[in-house]
Amino acid sequence: MRSPSAGAPCVTHPPADALTDPQSIKGFLDPEEGAALVRYAVATAGLGPFLEIGGYCGKSALYLGTAAKAAGTRLFSIDHHRGSEEHQPGEEYFDPELYDEVAGAVDTLPAFRRNIYAAGLEPWVIAMVGKSADIAAYWSTPLGFVFIDGGHSMTAAQADYDGWAMKVAPGGILAIHDVFPNPEDGGRPPYEIWKQAVASKQYEPVERIRTLEVLRRL
Template sequence: MPRDEGELLVDIATEALRRGPGLEVGSWCGRSTVLLGAAARAATAAGTDDGAPATVFTLDHHHGSEENQPGWEYHEPDLVDPRTGRIDTLPFLRATLVDAGLEDVVVPVVGHNTVVARHWRTPLGLLFVDGGHTDEHVGNDFDGFAPWVVPGGTLVIHDVFSDPAEGGQPPWRVHQRALASGAWRETAALGSLRALTRT
């Protein structure tokens, strides 16, 4: 995520996390998670609606998307667990949270999005969708968790490209579907980051 998008994410999340907890779908090794953790601290300092410290849940199965697997463009061999031969980014996420001092603010949730969504019951002030980038994955993230965003809460989608030459289309299609539903209005756009507020 480019620096300017990261700064905008922090600003948006700081305000949204005052309304309720946040959920990041797609932790990877925690770079954007640290930004959300910083936003949670700022939201707590500013005062949350319920007076409780702001919290961010971050969901990932930690085995990577298609493009992270061996032979694909974004494969990182150092993330492979030698015991299983599979990518496992959970230890890297945990180390990132320890190094950033965010273990009391960020709660890792390990599992597949559809399984977790089936049991999710927590209203959200913020939903940040940045997991798998296929139509199926982005659609499942939106369908499974967006209904839990409270009125006035915020949905942020990363890697939204209207031009196929710039990047994949699934996040853009979900962004368009959200707007067409009438339940969301766009409140910020920078680079490939889009923020929508629930009406």
């Protein structure tokens, strides 16, 4: 996973134009990738609601929430909000601003909720707090768009793919973030599940935008 924008705070009170400037929110999504999420999500209007795995502070939810508003649907944002492996104390991307001293654990949910509220997207973004696999086990609604950007261990990425890839409606979109074909560029698990999607014959690759791979369900 790439580092957040240098010096970007996990904004407690985003500026009034946060809806059009999601880069004011701490996160790991390039603006070009965010624009692609909006474009592809809106194109699936009518196939089902949108879903993302990995809400963090809400950067991708601002993009996809904007798309949900335009498409007249909802974005369901799944995250346990305790941080991925690399966000824990002592790890590379640990952020003390997101550490709850009372709970003794990372907690990104308050920042996520503040940012979605400040952007005016609460009616279109529904936060689901829990593990992706646990929620997937009880989910039956076909989805128009799924964005996988959760934990980057093989166990976490595999669980996200296994839980959600086949819940995308035919013609819908599966987007996977932080896909690095060259192992020298980054972790392999997102690339491995991308390969599984292609090999399944259930998906066809559509476009690569930086580290974002977009696939269409056949």
